[in-house]
Amino acid sequence: MGLTTFTPLNGWRQFFGEVGIIVLGVVIALGLEQAILQWNWSNKVEHSRQALRDELISDTLLAEERVVAKPCLLAQLDALETAVLKARGEMTPVPLIVEPDFVFAYRAPWQPWHDTAWKGVEADEMLSHFPRDDREGYAAVHAEIDMLSKLNTDESAEQAKLLSLTKPLDIDPTTKDHYVEMIESEREKAELMAVLARSVIKQAAALGAVPSAARRRQFRDHESTTIAYCRRHGLPLAAA
8 A cells, every 4th residue: 555645735835934923923923032031131130139238338338437436445445455454453443334235344246247139039049140250249248248247256256255344353464364355456446447448449339339427427426336436435436
C-alpha cells in the first residue's frame, strides 16, 4: 500500500498563511510576556533603589553626626585622661553625665545604623538586576557602614567601663595604665569612625542619597542628643 500524500484542503499557500499567523501570535505572546516580566523587574528594582536611598540618607545623617561630634569626643577624652594622670591615690570622681535614659562619663553617639533594606535586597538577589556601578557602590558603602556599626558597639562597651571613673577610686600605676589604655582606644575609635563616616557621606552622595538641608537641621538640632550635649557644655564641634 503506497504512502498517502498530504495536501491541504485549501491549498499550500493558505496553509502556510495560517501557520504563519499562529507562529506570529506565539511570538507576539512571548514578546509581550517578556516585556511584562521586564517591566515588573524594572519596577522592583526602582522600588528597591528608592528604599536603599532612603536608608542610606538615614545612615548619612549618622555619619555626619560622627564627623561633627569628633572634636567634642576628643575633648571629653582629653579631660578624662587628664583626670586619670593627675590622680594620686584616691582619684577625684569625674562628673557623671545624666540623661533621661542613660548615664555616662563619656558622651559619644549611639544610634543604630540602618541596613534592613540592604539585607532585603541581598536576600532577594535583586542586586543582579542593578547596574554594575550601583551594585559595587552599594556593596562598598554598606561594608563601611557595617564597620561603623561594629565600632559603635565596641565604643559603647568601653563607655560603660569608663563609668567607674565617676566614683572615688584608688589609682595605682597599674590601674592608671589600664584607664589610659582604655581612653586611648576610645580616641582611636573616634578618629577611625570619623574617617569612615566621611567616606560613607561621599559614597552615599555618589549614589544619590543626600539629605535635604531641612532634614540635616532637624537631625542636628532636635534628634542628635550627642550634638545637643556638646552644645550645652560649650564643647567644640566640626562642620560635616
